Amino acid sequence: MNTRPTGRPVRHRERPPYDRDSLLEVAVVVFNERGYDRTSMEDLARRLGLSKSSIYHHVAGKEELLGLAVGRAMDALFAVLDEDPAADTTATARLRHVVRRSVEVLAAELPYVTLLLRVRGNSGVERRAQEQRREFDRRVAELVERAATEGSVRDDIEPHLVSRLLFGTVNSLVEWYRPEGGLSVAVLSDALTAVLFDGLTGRPARRSGPAADIPDRAAPN
Amino acid sequence: MNTRPTGRPVRHRERPPYDRDSLLEVAVVVFNERGYDRTSMEDLARRLGLSKSSIYHHVAGKEELLGLAVGRAMDALFAVLDEDPAADTTATARLRHVVRRSVEVLAAELPYVTLLLRVRGNSGVERRAQEQRREFDRRVAELVERAATEGSVRDDIEPHLVSRLLFGTVNSLVEWYRPEGGLSVAVLSDALTAVLFDGLTGRPARRSGPAADIPDRAAPN
DNA sequence: TTGTGTACCGACCGAACATTCGGTTAGCGT
DNA sequence: ACGCTAACCGAATGTTCGGTCGGTACACAA
Structure with a gap:
């Protein structure tokens, strides 16, 4: 057996050492699998291949891990709202863009966004996220309101209700979508925007305004 | 002061005694507020106005409470699928009916359904629910498939994906809908089915087939 | 009066929990 | 060779958890 003078196994270069980010990446996956509350630091340590106490070398505690994760998710989501609005496009086009990009961000940052959406407002970190x-x-509701005023979005439903239905659908993706499962983000976001904007009964190619209203059909990746 | 010979406060008839159902009703609310895992039996007892040990007089434990709650939710949801399909209606009409009735059931059994949808598959109870x-x-996917074959529902999206989007939207209601908040179930389910079936850009009155396709517009309650 | 069943309670228990503490190890600059 | 630091560890600490136990209080029936 290959042992050191101390008799303990050689660790040297079996795996790169952890830093905050690589540790968080693993932690978030475990939190989603078992649920944040049900995940003990012991569970986490086992999965990391570390001892419990070593985790505290990288982060202040369990709650800081949660904070880092939901912070990252929120940053990515807000970035979508702040993407350059090309000044002259309609609110409807922007709304469609925000929905599509949110799906893409949700897919790209899936474990972080999943954790964010499951936060229940107990601790301070969670309340800030909410x-x-x-x-x-x-x-988003503001955007819907302007789109309704433009006339290209139905105005018989309250804007705030519309935005809740919209993002209810988008957010529900974390419950089942897995990027490695064969369904591409492009197909997914096409389907989602098609159903939400044109309806289940809509003919595939139908559109409600000038073609410019649908500027960002995703290319297959 | 009105005291008994024992010197303890009078309990008699201050509140009706608990049974399994009334206890469950309170428990489910607390579970949703704090999250099942974060809710201790102590929390529960405090809210019930009981001691911790008294809870065990009514139920075998924490997990049985969860089981009772999700069982009740699932029963209510499955009942919708088994409602008499009037034999001659189209699959599209039945799909629309199932969506609308699911919204109604979700609203009527809100705390139970909420708990069901948050279950993460840790214990046996949770795995059975999933x-x-x-x-x-x-x-539901079966129903979508038949509706697509009928031609009144778009067939350019996989039936299973459609059913996931449909019930993703429906289920997301538990994240924000509160029946006491002034929005009636009828208005809600009208808005939801309108967006999902006719699209955000759809004109309010448009329909895609014969009028019989939309048989169950809810009356205001 | 005595017995029975329902509803309830305070004191307690072992296990699991997040976190802390006093270290060791290995690589690196000097 | 020396000291410094990042990365890591085993063994504890105090706390909280779900659950148990041996009772009491009281309505009601015989």
Whole structure:
């Protein structure tokens, strides 16, 4: 057996050492599998191939891990709202863009967004996350309102209700979508925007305004 | 002060005694507020106005409470699928009916359904619930497939994907809908079915087939 | 009066929990 | 050779958890 003078197994270069990011990446997956509350630091340590106490070398505690994860998810989501709006496009086009890009971000940052959406407002970290989600909601509702005023989006439903249905559908993707499962993000976001904007009964090619209203059909990746 | 010979406060008839159902009703609300895992039996006892040990007089444990709750939710949901299909209606009409009735059931049994949808498959109770949810999903996907074959529902999207989007939207209601908040179930289910079947850009009155396709517009309650 | 069943309680228990502490190890600059 | 630091560890600490136990209080029936 290959042993050191101390008799303990050689660790040297079996795996690169952890830093905050690589540790968080693993932690978030475990949190999603077992649920944040049900995941013990012991569970986490086992999965990392570390001892419990070593985790505290990288982060202050369990809650900081949660904070880092939901922070990352919120940043990615807000970035979508702030993407350059090309000044002259309609609110409807922007809304469609925000929905599509949100699906893409959700897919790209799936474990982080999943964790964010499951937060229940117990600790301070969680309450801050919920506050940010409400802010996101408000800005989308604003966009819906302007789109309705433009006339290319139905105005018989309250804008706030529309934005809740919209992002209810988008957010529900975390419950089943797995990027490695064969369904591409492009096909997914096409299907989702098609159903939400044109309806289940809509003919595939139908559109409701000038072609410019649908500027960002995704290319297959 | 009104005291008994024992010097302890009078309990008699201050509140009706609990049975399994009334206890469950409170428990489910607390589970949803704090999350099942984060809710201790102590939390529960405090909210019930009981001691921890008294809870065990009514139920075998925490997990039985969860089981009772998700069982009740699943029963209510499956009942919708088994409602008499009037033999001659189209699959599209039945699909629309199932979506609308699911919204109604979700609203009527909100705390129970909420708990069901948050179950993560850790214990046996939770795994059984998830198995039942998959069965529900399968039956809806079947319905979508038949509707697509009928031609009144778009067939450029996989039936299973459609059913996931449909029930993703429906299920997302538990994240924000509160029956006491002024929005009636009728308005909600009208809005939801309108967006999903006719699209955000759809004109309010448009329909895609014969009027019989939309047989169950809800009356205001 | 005595017995029975339902509803309830305080004191307690072992296990699991997040976190802390006092270290060791290995690589690197000097 | 020396000291420094990042990365890591085993063994504890105090706390909280779900659950148990041996009772009491009281309505009601015989």
